[in-house]
Amino acid sequence: MAQHHLIIGGGPAATNALETIREFDADASITLVCDEPTHSRMALPYWLAGKIPEKHTHTGDDAYFKKLGAQVRIGERVDHVDPASNSVTLSGGDKLDFDKLLIATGSSPVSPSIPGKDLPGVQPMWSLAHTQSVLDATAGSAQPRVVLVGAGFIGFIVLNAMFKRKWDLAVVERESQVLPRMLDADSAAGVTDYLTSHGVGIHTGTSVTAIKDDGGAKSVELDNGTVLPADIVILATGIRPNLDLIDGSGIETDEGILVNDHMQTNFANVYAAGDIAQGPDLYTDKPAIHAIQTTAVDHGRVAGANMAGQTVAYPGSLLMNIADVCGLQCASFGNWNDPHAETMTVNNSRQHIYRKFLWTGDQLTGAIFTGDAKDVGMLTDIGMIKGVLQTRTPLGGWKEFLRENPFDVRRAYIGAGVAQKLIGTTLTGRPARPRQFHFGGAKPVASVGTAHQAFVSTKK
Amino acid sequence: MAAQWAHHRAAGGRLLPRMETFAIVNATTVNARWEKNEMAKMLNIVPEKCTGCMQCELACSWVQTGTFQPSRSLIRVNVFDEEASYAPYTCLQCDEAWCMTACPVNAIGVDEATGCKVVSESLCVGCHLCTIACPFGTVFTTPHTDTATKCNLCGGEPACATTCPTDAIVYTEGKQSGDWFAPWAQKVAANHASALDGAPSAN
Numbered sequence: 001m002a003q004h005h006l007i008i009g010g011g012p013a014a015t016n017a018l019e020t021i022r023e024f025d026a027d028a029s030i031t032l033v034c035d036e037p038t039h040s041r042m043a044l045p046y047w048l049a050g051k052i053p054e055k056h057t058h059t060g061d062d063a064y065f066k067k068l069g070a071q072v073r074i075g076e077r078v079d080h081v082d083p084a085s086n087s088v089t090l091s092g093g094d095k096l097d098f099d100k101l102l103i104a105t106g107s108s109p110v111s112p113s114i115p116g117k118d119l120p121g122v123q124p125m126w127s128l129a130h131t132q133s134v135l136d137a138t139a140g141s142a143q144p145r146v147v148l149v150g151a152g153f154i155g156f157i158v159l160n161a162m163f164k165r166k167w168d169l170a171v172v173e174r175e176s177q178v179l180p181r182m183l184d185a186d187s188a189a190g191v192t193d194y195l196t197s198h199g200v201g202i203h204t205g206t207s208v209t210a211i212k213d214d215g216g217a218k219s220v221e222l223d224n225g226t227v228l229p230a231d232i233v234i235l236a237t238g239i240r241p242n243l244d245l246i247d248g249s250g251i252e253t254d255e256g257i258l259v260n261d262h263m264q265t266n267f268a269n270v271y272a273a274g275d276i277a278q279g280p281d282l283y284t285d286k287p288a289i290h291a292i293q294t295t296a297v298d299h300g301r302v303a304g305a306n307m308a309g310q311t312v313a314y315p316g317s318l319l320m321n322i323a324d325v326c327g328l329q330c331a332s333f334g335n336w337n338d339p340h341a342e343t344m345t346v347n348n349s350r351q352h353i354y355r356k357f358l359w360t361g362d363q364l365t366g367a368i369f370t371g372d373a374k375d376v377g378m379l380t381d382i383g384m385i386k387g388v389l390q391t392r393t394p395l396g397g398w399k400e401f402l403r404e405n406p407f408d409v410r411r412a413y414i415g416a417g418v419a420q421k422l423i424g425t426t427l428t429g430r431p432a433r434p435r436q437f438h439f440g441g442a443k444p445v446a447s448v449g450t451a452h453q454a455f456v457s458t459k460k
Numbered sequence: 461m462a463a464q465w466a467h468h469r470a471a472g473g474r475l476l477p478r479m480e481t482f483a484i485v486n487a488t489t490v491n492a493r494w495e496k497n498e499m500a501k502m503l504n505i506v507p508e509k510c511t512g513c514m515q516c517e518l519a520c521s522w523v524q525t526g527t528f529q530p531s532r533s534l535i536r537v538n539v540f541d542e543e544a545s546y547a548p549y550t551c552l553q554c555d556e557a558w559c560m561t562a563c564p565v566n567a568i569g570v571d572e573a574t575g576c577k578v579v580s581e582s583l584c585v586g587c588h589l590c591t592i593a594c595p596f597g598t599v600f601t602t603p604h605t606d607t608a609t610k611c612n613l614c615g616g617e618p619a620c621a622t623t624c625p626t627d628a629i630v631y632t633e634g635k636q637s638g639d640w641f642a643p644w645a646q647k648v649a650a651n652h653a654s655a656l657d658g659a660p661s662a663n
Contacts, residue, residue: 012564042564046585056585059566294562294593301561322588324606331592374603387595397652413597414538414549415652420642422595423552431555435566439583444569446578446612452523452619459622 002027008078009104010034013274013300017102020304022068030070035077044131049161056439064437081249083267100269100307107239107275116211122233125158143168147220147230151178155236156323163326170201170228182321182332187354187370194328194352241276256289261313263303273299280316283334290319305428334389335366346406362399364388381409391421500575502634507644509628512546516620523619534611535620543651551598551611552638562593576613584608
């Protein structure tokens with residue numbers, strides 16, 4: 001009998017699992033329940049920036065789900081999961097049975113305990129509704145004043161979107177530096193300097209004590225005595241997994257739902273993936289929540305393959321982040337914050353170019369980069385660093401070469417033989433398939449300009 | 461508690477044995493090309509024939525960007541002057557397609573005619589994630605559009621292969637792009653291991 005798969009969630013983990021289940025099992029019955037339209041949270045700041053329309057953030061539509069043969073219940077919530085009876089209860093009271101269940105409900109912003117956090121115009125920037133709300137609140141205003149509370153990755157991608165709109169921006173961060181979960185103190189100091197010189201107010205090492213309403217406009221009071229005027233206040237003080245629906249279910253949790261290398265929970269037919277799943281990490285022995293797109297996709301594909309009867313083991317996810325901070329690119333990988341590592345650092349503070357390699361013996365275990373998008377060195381070898389970290393290739397004598405030539409990663413990468421380790425390896429045992437939904441029905445086509453024809457024709 | 465979970469927990473608190481890299485696991489079924497073991501056209505590199513003349517970089521930057529800027533070429537010649545060893549290097553159109561799976565807006569897909577992975581510029585929002593997800597370092601950002609770019613095999617007529625004066629780059633059928641890579645890289649590594657130690661290289 002065909003298996004019935006139930007997927008809760010509509011982010012990258014959920015939609016990748018859906019497509020992967022279908023890839024391996026043409027007959028399975030699949031139901032997806034999600035309280036929002038399936039979309040990419042990562043794309044929301046680009047909608048906010050005015051670069052793309054709202055629909056461009058969506059990652060599925062009716063035709064897509066029909067093509068995949070999936071039943072969808074968009075706009076509905078799962079209130080409770082009961083692995084003992086292999087069923088879930090929706091907020092409307094309906095019960096849905098499953099043979100295999102994937103929980104991919106992601107995470108939500110934490111609400112800081114600040115007086116005034118519930119005032120109109122004070123909000124997180126996490127969902128489709130939040131984005132619409134910011135756009136509504138700022139419509140018709142040429143340069144709204146925005147205070148962002150929290151200088152983490154999410155706060156900064158929102159900052160970048162608002163910077164592109166030339167809004168009046170200030171950031172408050174409780175810790176002593178910006179991007180504390182992504183950059184070390186020295187590179188963060190460079191980022192602060194860059195942002196300050198571009199007109200963004202940076203207030204680190206200080207907390208918001210209260211947000212007050214001055215008849216529409218707001219004032220944000222800091223514990224160092226500073227008062228910042230604001231039209232809107234964005235709260236970006238962290239996220240936590242949406243675990244409410246498994247309360248009392250017996251599913252084992254730590255910070256998130258604990259999963260093995262098959263993305264299975266302690267119930268063999270219940271899987272978890274994405275921000276809610278605490279699973280294998282390439283660089284630590286402790287299961288981790290990375291809360292990043294690439295991990296969500298890997299989780300979804302591994303879970304989907306295993307749910308469809310394959311045996312696919314996940315080697316673990318590699319922590320990595322890249323953020324466009326108002327034109328300055330910042331990235332970090334792996335154990336970038338390891339206090340025991342040997343380090344090599346280049347710090348050109350005048351041009352905000354920063355590059356740090358972290359080593360354990362001759363093994364690169366982490367890296368931090370900042371640089372201008374036009375800095376070729378930044379953007380052409382950054383993937384190679386990921387390849388070195390992912391394959392755990394010992395660099396031998398190339399380590400000393402990199403000390404002398406930190407911008408010549410290419411030669412070390414080739415010489416140490418990283419690329420051949422990666423050729424032919426796949427996550428699910430077969431070539432990755434392209435995703436089956438493209439905004440506006442855009443078809444991926446390799447196109448070349450007129451220069452190509454002119455050039456190639458002379459060579460024939 | 462499920463037996464499988466107990467097993468993983470019992471193994472010294474670690475969830476699973478480490479693997480060097482993604483492994484091919486239980487490949488019971490595969491997609492069309494794999495299933496039929498079909499040959500596809502791909503860029504094949506013959507490093508012994510490469511003289512390091514960089515014409516491929518000029519041609520690529522011209523046809524892809526309309527400028528003669530090797531820094532914007534999608535193919536890059538690896539130069540090991542000290543042993544007179546060179547090899548052009550670009551996207552291998554790898555099976556795992558890390559760039560494609562990473563993309564949050566499905567802007568990277570597969571071109572039907574050539575099978576290559578292509579960025580749809582109209583869909584790319586400029587998040588840069590593919591540039592760090594590609595472990596080969598062959599996805600780039602076009603600075604003035606802030607969109608991702610990578611080798612698209614020039615739609616089936618790669619200018620690098622057309623222009624290469626020594627046939628070091630050929631666009632021919634093969635089973636796995638990058639077959640040429642391991643022997644060459646091993647040779648470079650062997651030569652260079654001695655060079656890095658300060659000894660003269662063997663050949």
